[in-house]
Amino acid sequence: MADTRLIIASNRLPFTVVDNDGKLELKASAGGLVTGLxxxxxxxxxxxxTNLVEYVWLGWPGASINDEHKESIKEIAASKFNAHPVFVQxxxxxxxxxxxxxxxxxxxxxxxxxYVVYEDESWESYxxxxxxxxxxxxxxxxxxxxxxxxxxxxxxxxxxxxxxxPDVPIGFFLHIPFPSYELFRLLPxxxxxxxxxxxxxxxxxGFHTHDYTQYFxxxxxxxxxxxxxxxxxxxxxxxxxxDTFPMGIDFYRFHDAVxxxxxxxEREKLKNALSDxxxxxSVDRLDYSKGVLNRLEGFELFLKDNPQWHKKVVLLLVxxxxxxxxxRYQSIKTQIDQMVGxxxxxxxxxxxxxxxxxxxxxxxxxxxxxxxxSDVALITPLRDGMNLVSKEYVASRKDxxxxxxxxxxxxxxxxxxxAVLINPNDRGEIALAVKNAxxxxxxxxxxxxxRMQSRLKKYDVVKWATDFIDELKDVKDEQRQFRTRxxxxxxRRKIIDNFAKANGCIIFLDYDGTLVPxxxxxxxxxxxxxxxxxxxxxxxxxxxxxxIISGRDRDTLQKWLGNLNVGFVAEHGVWIKGxxxxxxxxxxxxxxxxxxxxxxxxxxxxxxxGSFLEEKEYSLSWHYRMCDPEQAADAAKELxxxxxxxxxxxxxxxxxxxKLIELRPSGIDKGKAALHFLSKANYDFILAVxxxxxxxxxxxxxxxxxWTIRVGVVPSxxxxxxxxxxxxxxxxxxxxxxxxxxx
Numbered sequence: 001m002a003d004t005r006l007i008i009a010s011n012r013l014p015f016t017v018v019d020n021d022g023k024l025e026l027k028a029s030a031g032g033l034v035t036g037l038x039x040x041x042x043x044x045x046x047x048x049x050t051n052l053v054e055y056v057w058l059g060w061p062g063a064s065i066n067d068e069h070k071e072s073i074k075e076i077a078a079s080k081f082n083a084h085p086v087f088v089q090x091x092x093x094x095x096x097x098x099x100x101x102x103x104x105x106x107x108x109x110x111x112x113x114x115y116v117v118y119e120d121e122s123w124e125s126y127x128x129x130x131x132x133x134x135x136x137x138x139x140x141x142x143x144x145x146x147x148x149x150x151x152x153x154x155x156x157x158x159x160x161x162x163x164x165x166p167d168v169p170i171g172f173f174l175h176i177p178f179p180s181y182e183l184f185r186l187l188p189x190x191x192x193x194x195x196x197x198x199x200x201x202x203x204x205x206g207f208h209t210h211d212y213t214q215y216f217x218x219x220x221x222x223x224x225x226x227x228x229x230x231x232x233x234x235x236x237x238x239x240x241x242x243d244t245f246p247m248g249i250d251f252y253r254f255h256d257a258v259x260x261x262x263x264x265x266e267r268e269k270l271k272n273a274l275s276d277x278x279x280x281x282s283v284d285r286l287d288y289s290k291g292v293l294n295r296l297e298g299f300e301l302f303l304k305d306n307p308q309w310h311k312k313v314v315l316l317l318v319x320x321x322x323x324x325x326x327x328r329y330q331s332i333k334t335q336i337d338q339m340v341g342x343x344x345x346x347x348x349x350x351x352x353x354x355x356x357x358x359x360x361x362x363x364x365x366x367x368x369x370x371x372x373x374s375d376v377a378l379i380t381p382l383r384d385g386m387n388l389v390s391k392e393y394v395a396s397r398k399d400x401x402x403x404x405x406x407x408x409x410x411x412x413x414x415x416x417x418x419a420v421l422i423n424p425n426d427r428g429e430i431a432l433a434v435k436n437a438x439x440x441x442x443x444x445x446x447x448x449x450x451r452m453q454s455r456l457k458k459y460d461v462v463k464w465a466t467d468f469i470d471e472l473k474d475v476k477d478e479q480r481q482f483r484t485r486x487x488x489x490x491x492r493r494k495i496i497d498n499f500a501k502a503n504g505c506i507i508f509l510d511y512d513g514t515l516v517p518x519x520x521x522x523x524x525x526x527x528x529x530x531x532x533x534x535x536x537x538x539x540x541x542x543x544x545x546x547x548i549i550s551g552r553d554r555d556t557l558q559k560w561l562g563n564l565n566v567g568f569v570a571e572h573g574v575w576i577k578g579x580x581x582x583x584x585x586x587x588x589x590x591x592x593x594x595x596x597x598x599x600x601x602x603x604x605x606x607x608x609x610g611s612f613l614e615e616k617e618y619s620l621s622w623h624y625r626m627c628d629p630e631q632a633a634d635a636a637k638e639l640x641x642x643x644x645x646x647x648x649x650x651x652x653x654x655x656x657x658x659k660l661i662e663l664r665p666s667g668i669d670k671g672k673a674a675l676h677f678l679s680k681a682n683y684d685f686i687l688a689v690x691x692x693x694x695x696x697x698x699x700x701x702x703x704x705x706x707w708t709i710r711v712g713v714v715p716s717x718x719x720x721x722x723x724x725x726x727x728x729x730x731x732x733x734x735x736x737x738x739x740x741x742x743x
Contacts, residue, residue, distance in 0.1 A: 005145045006044075006055040006469070008037060009137060011097070011153035013083050016062035017073060024069055026076055029062075032247075032388045033150060033175060039250040040465035041082075056140055057083045058133065064090040086136040088129060097153070100126035104187075105152045109179050110289040110383040113186055115328065123191055127156060130198075134160040143168060146472065149202065151175045156194065159201025171472040172202040173245070176385040177411070178212040184219045192223050200226075200235045203479065204472045205242045208386045208411040213244045221629050237713045237723035239482055241475050245468050246415055247386050248460040251453075254395035257368045266369035274373075277314040277352075278438055281374035283367070283389050284381070285322040286329050286336075286359075291407065291424040292319060293332070295380040296339045296355075298430025303347050303354055306435055311352045313438060315378070316370060319359050333359070371396035376403045376437045380424040384410040390419070391456055400446045400453070403437035405430075415455060418448035482713055487720045492731060495687065495707050496738050502685030505543055507735075508674055508698060511550040511557075513658060513691035514711050514728055520626055522552075522614060527560050531729070538732055539565045541739040545579065547677055549670050551657065551694060553616040554583050572655070572664060572694050573673035574618045578680070586673055589665040591618050593652050597663055600646065601639075608635045619664035621657075636661060658692050670694055671701030678702075689728050690718075 014034045015026045041055055065073055065087055077083040088096075099122035107115035134157060141147060141161070148171045149157050158170050178184075184192060196219060199205050207213045217228045226233050231242045257263050280299075284290040299315055319336060322329065340357045347354050362370070371377070377393040387410040394404060394416065406412065406419040413421055420437055422429045499505060509515060512525055515535075519525040527535075539546045547567040550557060554570035554577070561568070568577040577583045598613070601622050605611050610627040613620065622639065624632035640661060643654045653666040674688070684705075688698050691711035699708040699718045710716035711728060722728060 004054075005142065006041075007137065007141055007145050007147045008055060008057045008150070009133060009147065009154060009157065010057070010059045010150040011101075013059035013061055013077070013081065013085060014038060014057060015077070015081050015083065017065065017085075019063065024065075024073065026061075026073075026080065032249075035250065035253075036247060036388075036461040037465065039253065039461050043462045043466075055082055057081065058086055058136055058140070059083070060088055060093060061085040064088075084136065084140050086133050088132050092125060092129060092132075095122065095125035096129040101153050105155075106176070106289075108183060108186060109152065109176050111177075111179065111183065112288065112383075113183060115288070116186065118188065127194075130154055130156040130160060133157055134164065137161060138164055141165060141168060145169075146469065147171070148173070148469070148472075156198035157201075159198045162201035169472055169476045170202045171204045171206065171468060172199055173206040173468065174212070174385070175208070175247070177209075177383055178207055178216045178219075180215050181218045181222050184215070185223070189223070192219070196220055196224055200224075200233070200240050203238075203240060203475045204468070205240070206245045206468055206471075207242070208244070208246050209414050210244045211414075212385075212411070213242050216242055218630070225629065227629070234713045237486070239475065239479050239713065241471070243471060245464055245471075246411065246459065247388070248456060248462075248464045249388050249391045249395060250462075251395045251456050251460045254368060254371070254392050255398060255453075257365065258372045258396055258398040260365065260368075262365035263368045263372065266366045267373050270369055270373055274314060276312075278309075278312060278376070279374045280313065280315045280376040280378050280434065280438075281318070281370050281393065282315060282378045283318040283320070283362070283370070284379075285320045286333055287322055288328060288332055289381055289383050291380040291382040292317075292336055293339060294382065294424045294427065295378055295430060296336070296343065298380070298427040299355070299378070299434060300339075300343050300346075301427050302431035302434045303343070305431060309435075309438065310347060310354075311349065313354070314352075315355045316374065317355055317357045318362055318370070319357075320361055321359065367392075368396050372398060374402070376405060376434065378405050378430075378434065379410065380405070380407045380422065380430060381410050382407070382424050384412070386411040388412075390416060394449060394452045395456055397449050397453070400449045401442060402449055403440050403445055404448075404452070405433045405437055415459075416452050418451050482721070485719075485721045486713070487709060487722045487727065487731070491720060492734065495731070496734055498707070499544075499685050499687075499735055500738060502683075503543060504545075504681055504683045505541075505685040505687075506545045506547065506677060506681075506683045507538070507732075508547050508549045508670075508677075508686075508688040508690075509728075509732075510670075510690035510692065510695055510711075511548055511552060514689055514695075514725055515548075517725055518625065518658070521612075522556075522623070532561075532564070534729060534732055534736065535561070535564050535566065537736045537740070541736070544739070545677070545681070545683075547674075549573075549673060549688075549690075549698065551619075551621075551662065551692075567677060569670065569673040571616050571619050572662070573668045573670050574616075574664065576673055576676055578677070586668055586676060589618055589668070590651070593647075593650065593663075594618075594620055597643070597646065597652070600642070601663075604635055604639050608632055611635075614660075619662055621660050621662045623660045625659040632659075655694060657694060662694075669697035671697040671699075674698050675701055688718075689722075691725075 016029050018025050018027050073085055077085050103117040146169045150173055158172050220226050233240045284292055340355050344353050344355055371393045379390045381387055390404055390406050390412045404419040406421055407424040408421045420433045422433045516525050549569040551572045554575045557568050557570055565579055567579050573586055575583050576586055601613050601620055605613050608627050611624045613622055651666050652663055655662040686702055686706035688702055689709045690698055696717055708718040709720045709722055710718035711722055713721055
């Protein structure tokens with residue numbers, strides 16, 4: 001098997017271009033995504049169990065590059081970093097990054113709706129930069145590659161690539177939270193729909209936690225009307241999956257670095273200054289979502305309530321610069337500076353300052369030293385996609401001591417359940433957690449850290465990435481299996497040849513969803529003249545019998561299609577009508593039960609706005625196509641359970657159709673109605689097409705040589721699937737034309 005390349009697309013490359021006195025240099029950049037993916041990519045180079053060995057990383061190089069330097073930057077990027085720069089002007093990136101990305105998506109997805117800015121210009125810049133990335137990717141992407149797109153900056157990109165290269169495997173991973181539907185819907189509908197459609201261009205969409213995955217699926221249902229089952233959705237005839245992949249860290253990079261010479265030197269420096277104190281480490285980027293002000297308020301309350309800890313504990317507060325260009329961040333920086341000054345002024349003495357504050361980047365070995373010597377880590381984001389700092393602290397506890405205090409609103413809290421979990425909005429809870437952490441017995445500390453370390457070792461960043469890529473491959477395999485069921489040109493030719501050679505032919509056709517698209521209400525699905533002409537032409541073929549086999553009532557079928565020379569099945573098999581004959585019941589039945597159950601169904605019509613009851617001679621149908629999808633789905637489950645109890649041991653059956661629940665006499669279905677027609681003549685060509693659960697009864701009863709087709713890319717006992725009613729009409733048109741000699 002040939003080697004497969006992994007193409008990674010992220011907003012930034014693993015390096016930044018810097019101007020050093022007029023000379024451009026490439027400087028390696030740090031960050032959770034870069035560090036994590038680099039560890040995974042390194043593992044690929046040394047693995048004997050994958051054919052995924054070559055990779056290309058695409059992203060913005062961090063600066064505008066003049067045309068004269070672009071080729072040289074490309075060459076250096078390719079040779080040193082396996083990278084391919086996406087060249088975008090700094091002004092455009094500024095509008096994109098500091099605009100839509102960080103003034104709209106970032107605050108909304110982190111539950112700060114009052115901070116969100118809605119600007120058409122920012123949205124246009126977001127689309128423009130996603131298109132730049134699409135064009136750059138198409139320069140390097142090959143059909144056998146795997147494309148893995150990362151984070152909120154590029155949510156439109158999967159669909160753009162899908163439109164250009166329909167079959168390439170595309171994965172997308174969101175590194176920040178996906179918000180609940182109630183927040184996501186605050187976006188203008190057009191933007192929200194385009195973002196979701198963009199993400200659904202991927203084959204696999206990954207999130208850190210189960211909650212984020214469910215929020216995404218709910219938004220897809222509410223905004224696009226696409227239902228999911230176990231995370232699977234069918235989009236334009238293609239199966240897409242959303243799933244959960246909690247991102248890990250390079251565990252041994254931190255664990256082993258604790259005993260490195262560089263870390264020991266840094267630790268000795270810190271111990272000389274802090275040996276008399278218990279230490280609490282707090283490391284975060286400067287961001288309103290990180291809850292730095294909340295933890296300072298909590299620490300202040302701890303000092304106020306626990307004077308016995310004065311001169312015995314120090315908070316090491318590290319704030320890493322981030323998004324300097326955002327005004328709101330400068331305001332937070334000012335507030336942090338003031339609060340640190342106030343707390344130190346209020347509680348500090350000449351020989352003790354309760355907070356040691358550093359604003360700036362911390363080198364790796366100094367960070368490991370801080371982690372490994374701090375008795376407590378205080379990590380209190382107000383919302384965080386994952387939070388890798390908490391995992392880094394646990395990994396750095398070589399002696400298995402230490403206490404992690406972690407916000408329950410960070411994604412990592414779902415894994416690090418042995419941490420002291422707190423609500424970051426409750427400063428009293430933070431203060432109490434600090435006290436309990438400082439006083440926690442060593443035995444309990446070790447028990448908690450040991451269990452968390454065991455989990456982090458097993459599910460590290462390499463496992464995270466491997467699981468994602470493996471799942472993406474599995475999704476592509478499932479798609480290929482579905483594709484083998486899709487009616488191909490070769491199978492269509494076989495059907496036509498079979499039709500041509502046959503002496504007697506019968507074609508069973510469902511109506512709604514098979515010959516016509518679904519309408520808002522049943523009375524609007526009137527057949528077009530084009531469809532009537534098609535059915536008229538096909539029914540005129542001497543050796544072919546055409547049967548419309550529908551759930552519709554017989555009056556509607558008679559009114560819309562009664563002028564055609566065809567047979568009919570109405571109400572899913574209650575009524576049948578041969579060509580040129582009168583309507584007759586398939587078997588003697590009663591409709592007395594309807595009076596009992598109509599009242600119950602009307603209760604749900606009143607309960608669920610937009611639902612309605614359709615009454616036929618021998619059946620009742622509760623429709624909920626136009627209802628709120630979640631309310632209707634819950635009500636449908638509830639009603640189904642209730643009806644099953646009510647009709648138990650009666651002659652009535654409950655059928656779940658497409659956005660409807662139907663009650664009809666038991667012992668009657670489309671399959672039994674079809675057998676009635678098959679018993680009247682000898683047919684050596686049988687074709688049956690339907691789109692619903694009720695059509696499965698039809699497919700099940702037909703002989704093995706019958707051609708059976710289910711409309712929609714869904715599991716079925718039919719032999720083949722087609723995507724929509726248009727494919728059905730196309731096939732019927734071919735059969736009609738062949739019979740006329742127009743092949």
